[in-house]
Amino acid sequence: MHKVTAITTTAVVLGLGLTACSADSSETNAQDNDVIRFATLPLTDDPTTETPVEAIQELLEEETGYRVEVTDVPNYSAVIEAIRAGHEDIGMMSGFPSALAVNTGEVDALVAWPGDGEPVSNCIVLDDSPLQDLNDITADTTIAFADPASSSGYFMPIHMLDQAGLTMDEDYTVLLSGGHDRSFMALESGQADVACTSNIFIDMAGQDNPMFPFDEGEIRSLGQSISMPVSLAILGNQDMSEEKRDALIEALPKVYSQENADRLGVYAEGIPEGVDPIIEPEAEIFQPFVDIAAVADVDISDLG
Structure with a gap:
């Protein structure tokens, strides 16, 4: 649930x-x-x-x-x-x-x-991304968020990044995509370096789900948020x-x-x-x- x-x-x-x-x-x-x-x-x-x-x-x-x-x-x-x-x-x-x-x-x-107690959000990159963990994020890194009122697509990952010492609009560039699926489109097309989304989507990899267009092994996680x-x-x-x-x-x-x-x-x-x-x-x-x-x-x- x-x-x-x-x-x-x-x-x-x-x-x-x-x-x-x-x-x-x-x-x-x-x-x-x-x-x-x-x-x-x-x-x-x-x-x-x-x-x-x-x-x-x-x-x-x-x-x-x-x-x-x-x-x-x-x-x-x-x-x-x-x-x-x-x-x-x-x-x-x-x-x-x-x-x-x-x-x-x-x-x-x-x-x-x-x-x-389970993590809510996950910030992911394409598997061939040069970013290996949250410490590699810089001011030139564009991170896609779903919506400025979304729990898993905005508030929780913003909090996670802040806990890692990364301040929004200072230590990375924010892209508000308008939806979880649009964040994935931005990541896939190269408009975003990172997409922060709900953990629910990660399990959809390789299932041909239109909401999550990636196969297993095409993406990996940089970090997960706390629970709600x-x-x-x-x-x-x-x-x-x-x-x-x-x-x-x-x-x-x-x-x-x-x-x-x-x-x-x-x-x-x-x-x-x-x-x-x-x-x-x-x-x-x-x-x-x-x-x-x-x-x-x-x-x-x-x-x-």
């Missing part, structure tokens, strides 16, 4: 910052206590992967006794604002956008799954009734479990095996994301 969440943070940081104080919860759908409204979005960058809406709906209804309405939306910031405004009760997302939401002070984390402190979190509207909140807190760990993996598909792959969820986690659990983002000169500590 950790491999999928590693590539999922596509929340628009600046966009959320601009709308951070715009939510008006005076008219909320969350006050309708007969329905649980769940805002979902794809958990991968693969446009062919569908959200298992019917399975989510059925499982939540079975466990809570509430009628469930699922709305599939295109991006994280839309989910966060919908929950803040009370138009949706809950939403699921990976670590960084969860940290963005919780740090507004207007969204609660109902359930969170810690990371599994939080893998996934389910966020909730603060104005929902206590009855609905209690029902969700009891039901969500049961619904999002390996027992339902076949029905939930990619959503089940997003929850690490053998890791118990944290119920109603404190905001402090998300502080590492604030610290990691600060390395990239992004302040997510006070978006409220």
